[in-house]
Amino acid sequence: MTKEVKKDKSMVLQKEMIAKQFHELTTAKEQGKKVVYTFVPGNLSELIHAFDMIPVYPEINALQSGMRKKSGGFIKDAEKIGYSEDICTYVKCDVGMLINGNIGPFGEKIPSPDLLLLSYTGCFTFMKWFENLERLYPGVPVAMIHTPYQEEGQITAEMVEYMVKQLKDDVIPKMEQVSGKKYDEEKLKTILSYARETQELINQIFETPKNIPSPIDAYFAGVYYIGPINTGFRGTPEAVEYYKLLLEEIKERIQLGLGPVTPEGEMTEEKFRLVVEGPPNWTSFREFWKLFYEMGAVIVASSYTKVGGLYDLGFRHRPEQPLESLAEYCMNCYTNFNLPQRITILKKYIQEYKADGFLVHSIKSCNSFSAGQLAMMRKLENDLGVPVGFIESDLVDPRYFSYSNIKNRLESFFQMLTQRKLVSQ
Amino acid sequence: MEKLEKIVEECKEVVCDMNFQEAKQWKSEGKQRILVGYLPIYFPREMVWAANGLAVGIMGAGDYKQVIKGDAYYQSYICHLPRGIIDLALDGHFDGFDGFVFPSICDVIRNLSGIFQVEKIGHFSKYLDYPQNFKKEIGGEFYRKELDSILNKIFNINQVKTTKETLNNAIKLYNTNRRYLRLIYDIREKYPWRLSAYELYVIIRAGMVMPVDKHNQMLEIVVNEINKERGTPMDNIRVIIWGAFCEQMPLNLIKSIEMAGCYVIDDDFLIGSRWTTADIDESSEDPIGALVDAYLNHSTFSSSIYDVDNPKEKRLVQLAKQRKADGIIFASPSFCDPALLDTPICQKYCDKEGIKFISFQYSENVGQFKVIKEQVGAFSDSIKLWEETST
Numbered sequence: 001m002t003k004e005v006k007k008d009k010s011m012v013l014q015k016e017m018i019a020k021q022f023h024e025l026t027t028a029k030e031q032g033k034k035v036v037y038t039f040v041p042g043n044l045s046e047l048i049h050a051f052d053m054i055p056v057y058p059e060i061n062a063l064q065s066g067m068r069k070k071s072g073g074f075i076k077d078a079e080k081i082g083y084s085e086d087i088c089t090y091v092k093c094d095v096g097m098l099i100n101g102n103i104g105p106f107g108e109k110i111p112s113p114d115l116l117l118l119s120y121t122g123c124f125t126f127m128k129w130f131e132n133l134e135r136l137y138p139g140v141p142v143a144m145i146h147t148p149y150q151e152e153g154q155i156t157a158e159m160v161e162y163m164v165k166q167l168k169d170d171v172i173p174k175m176e177q178v179s180g181k182k183y184d185e186e187k188l189k190t191i192l193s194y195a196r197e198t199q200e201l202i203n204q205i206f207e208t209p210k211n212i213p214s215p216i217d218a219y220f221a222g223v224y225y226i227g228p229i230n231t232g233f234r235g236t237p238e239a240v241e242y243y244k245l246l247l248e249e250i251k252e253r254i255q256l257g258l259g260p261v262t263p264e265g266e267m268t269e270e271k272f273r274l275v276v277e278g279p280p281n282w283t284s285f286r287e288f289w290k291l292f293y294e295m296g297a298v299i300v301a302s303s304y305t306k307v308g309g310l311y312d313l314g315f316r317h318r319p320e321q322p323l324e325s326l327a328e329y330c331m332n333c334y335t336n337f338n339l340p341q342r343i344t345i346l347k348k349y350i351q352e353y354k355a356d357g358f359l360v361h362s363i364k365s366c367n368s369f370s371a372g373q374l375a376m377m378r379k380l381e382n383d384l385g386v387p388v389g390f391i392e393s394d395l396v397d398p399r400y401f402s403y404s405n406i407k408n409r410l411e412s413f414f415q416m417l418t419q420r421k422l423v424s425q
Numbered sequence: 426m427e428k429l430e431k432i433v434e435e436c437k438e439v440v441c442d443m444n445f446q447e448a449k450q451w452k453s454e455g456k457q458r459i460l461v462g463y464l465p466i467y468f469p470r471e472m473v474w475a476a477n478g479l480a481v482g483i484m485g486a487g488d489y490k491q492v493i494k495g496d497a498y499y500q501s502y503i504c505h506l507p508r509g510i511i512d513l514a515l516d517g518h519f520d521g522f523d524g525f526v527f528p529s530i531c532d533v534i535r536n537l538s539g540i541f542q543v544e545k546i547g548h549f550s551k552y553l554d555y556p557q558n559f560k561k562e563i564g565g566e567f568y569r570k571e572l573d574s575i576l577n578k579i580f581n582i583n584q585v586k587t588t589k590e591t592l593n594n595a596i597k598l599y600n601t602n603r604r605y606l607r608l609i610y611d612i613r614e615k616y617p618w619r620l621s622a623y624e625l626y627v628i629i630r631a632g633m634v635m636p637v638d639k640h641n642q643m644l645e646i647v648v649n650e651i652n653k654e655r656g657t658p659m660d661n662i663r664v665i666i667w668g669a670f671c672e673q674m675p676l677n678l679i680k681s682i683e684m685a686g687c688y689v690i691d692d693d694f695l696i697g698s699r700w701t702t703a704d705i706d707e708s709s710e711d712p713i714g715a716l717v718d719a720y721l722n723h724s725t726f727s728s729s730i731y732d733v734d735n736p737k738e739k740r741l742v743q744l745a746k747q748r749k750a751d752g753i754i755f756a757s758p759s760f761c762d763p764a765l766l767d768t769p770i771c772q773k774y775c776d777k778e779g780i781k782f783i784s785f786q787y788s789e790n791v792g793q794f795k796v797i798k799e800q801v802g803a804f805s806d807s808i809k810l811w812e813e814t815s816t
Contacts, residue, residue, distance in 0.1 A: 081769060082768060082769035082772055082773075083765075083766075083769055084757075084765040084768070084786065086502070086759055086760045086761075086765055086786070087760075087762050087765045087766055088762060088766075091766065118731075120557075123532060124529070124530070124531045124532045124535065124762070124763070125531075125532065125762045125763075125766070127557070127731055128728070128762060128763055128766035128767070129766070131731070131732060131733065131766070131767075131770065132766060132769070132770060134733050135770055135773075142733050144557060144558070144731060144733070146556060146557040146558055146564070146731075148554050148567070149529070149535060149552060149554055151538065151551070151552035151554060158567065158570050159567075161566075162556075162558075162563065162564075162566070162567040165562070165563045165566075166558055166563060169560065169563060170558075338538070338539045338542065338552070339536060339539025339540060339542060339543055340539065340542050340543055342539075343543065362500055364500075364502040367503060367531065367532040367533050367536070367760075367762065368532040368536075370500055370502075370503060371499065371503050371507070371532055371533045371535075371536040371537070372498075372536035372537070372539055372540055373500075374497065374498050374499065374500070375498050375539075375540045375543055375544075376543075379543055392500065
């Protein structure tokens with residue numbers, strides 16, 4: 001491991017882009033811009049941008065509060081006003097932040113919503129979350145779009161039709177009302193064509209860990225350097241430029257035979273290649289990542305980085321049919337796939353990325369991911385004979401991150417992988 | 426033994442039988458009959474009856490079965506209901522069931538449908554995606570396709586095609602069932618001592634396992650019996666229990682709450698049986714359309730339904746006032762996001778409206794009731810003793 005940390009150009013660019021976007025958000029009211037609260041999975045950010053409104057993602061506020069060690073206090077404050085210890089900590093962190101003045105993770109006030117856009121995809125708790133927000137922001141209009149679950153492992157024409165009707169009947173009229181602008185389909189088509197380019201580039205980036213050594217960590221770096229621009233900027237030319245730059249840098253790393261960049265520099269030896277299922281822990285993100293890179297473990301593919309869209313299965317926006325395309329996008333995120341589909345996807349990753357092992361990081365707060373993970377793990381172990389591991393913590397509640405417990409389990413898991421490698425040699 | 430006591434005893438046996446013999450017996454008595462298990466909360470059972478089937482409520486293993494295999498499927502921070510159901514499935518308790526329906530009420534039930542698919546339990550496992558859009562031409566159209574899909578799955582098993590007549594007849598039988606239940610709740614509103622909450626619970630839950638015509642006969646007797654004086658009025662407070670719509674309380678916990686000084690005059694324990702609040706058109710040219718209309722326009726309120734246009738806290742307080750309740754007990758299963766995320770909303774509104782409440786969490790196999798009983802007893806005392814003293 002080299003100790004000197006050199007920032008790539010893309011890292012610097014991402015930081016600048018996010019700082020600029022955050023400034024735009026905190027000064028939205030002065031600029032006369034409208035703010036839309038919505039969720040990351042299956043988000044309709046292209047449609048929001050088409051009305052020149054600014055999306056705010058409560059989960060991202062929560063995870064950033066977690067990374068900045070603020071979530072613990074917010075969660076306790078929410079529990080004081082009646083929110084149970086048992087429920088989703090993203091919700092509690094968000095409520096806690098709101099009752100503390102809605103001061104965001106960077107210390108600036110996050111503007112109140114002009115519209116609550118509930119596009120609940122793959123997570124039933126999203127609906128409950130927004131029912132709570134609706135009461136905490138009385139009078140703010142709520143647009144709701146129900147995304148059908150892929151319960152039979154496919155998207156049917158009826159499912160698309162149902163969503164398009166909701167877009168036309170409720171979502172777009174409310175956006176017109178709030179923004180004071182008419183729906184401009186040509187503008188949306190342009191935005192979607194940029195989004196399509198972005199999706200193509202992201203897909204190419206997530207394909208690169210098929211190289212040995214992997215040039216990137218598809219989980220930790222995936223959420224740190226790949227995901228944010230997809231969520232915040234998809235549909236803009238800036239996002240396209242960012243991903244082009246990132247892809248070039250990664251290709252260069254492949255040519256040089258370099259491993260992933262970690263917070264402590266370049267990883268010099270790739271010992272284990274893993275596929276990970278489940279979101280990461282945010283309150284101890286650095287320590288959590290370090291447990292992997294110190295052991296020479298690289299995550300070559302993960303399910304969590306696909307909640308923003310499963311582009312590797314072929315989905316791309318179709319600007320020529322913009323509303324149908326948005327509907328398909330909403331239904332195409334990982335947590336909207338049924339369990340047999342999820343198992344098939346994970347199998348594909350384990351095989352195509354030549355993984356040495358499969359690891360579940362189970363989240364106390366997130367039933368959408370967690371319920372069923374043990375069955376999936378058993379099925380993968382039985383069908384592929386792949387070594388499996390299991391660790392657990394939480395998204396943003398620091399009380400549920402036990403460093404020593406996770407470390408012990410990971411060490412045992414890596415020992416098992418080492419033994420397997422010795423036996424197979 | 427009196428008629429009512431006999432019915433309660435019979436129903437209790439049905440409720441506690443985790444082999445669902447009552448339903449299996451019914452299936453064995455006729456050709457092309459099928460059993461379709463369904464999970465909480467609501468499922469339009471009429472469709473299955475019309476297709477020569479019986480919809481069987483699967484409300485969890487409760488404290489009737491020691492869960493062993495199910496614990497290997499679920500982490501400690503997931504509610505108890507699905508692990509009990511997996512245990513029942515893997516130990517063969519659902520042998521003879523043809524299919525399963527998983528209504529869209531939360532992520533855990535949704536993913537449980539996936540485990541049934543992976544483990545290949547039954548001929549079909551259908552996640553019934555209830556529309557959260559309540560417009561006829563949008564959510565209604567979508568819901569209709571969901572219902573058609575279930576009918577097709579049943580047809581593929583028993584080759585029985587539903588007709589307008591069979592569907593209307595089934596709707597009529599279930600209308601009768603719901604009318605009796607409404608009547609029982611109304612009688613209990615005035616005379617809660619005539620039928621305890623525990624007795625009512627087993628009577629309703631047994632109806633989720635037995636044929637509807639048989640249950641209707643039972644309910645008719647129950648209504649007749651409680652129209653007469655029975656039991657002795659006690660100095661209890663009148664409460665509504667809310668939040669227990671999915672994972673069920675152990676029977677003895679319901680008894681404990683009553684023994685702590687409460688008349689439970691309304692609840693959401695088995696709310697699926699009372700989901701539709703008005704009669705469904707039973708002579709419709711389009712009976713499936715009538716079921717769709719009932720869901721869109723005559724559903725009760727619940728944590729599983731998007732409620733921004735019709736807030737549940739207001740409907741709950743309205744119910745409390747209508748039933749002349751002294752207070753509300755928010756009883757939610759541990760790790761139940763839908764119920765527990767509604768609790769702060771409802772409690773805040775109760776505060777505003779001066780409705781007293783307490784809350785606690787439980788699991789279906791909890792074995793210690795003392796703490797809850799003391800909490801409920803203190804709640805009862807705080808209303809009955811202190812308030813009456815101060816007025």
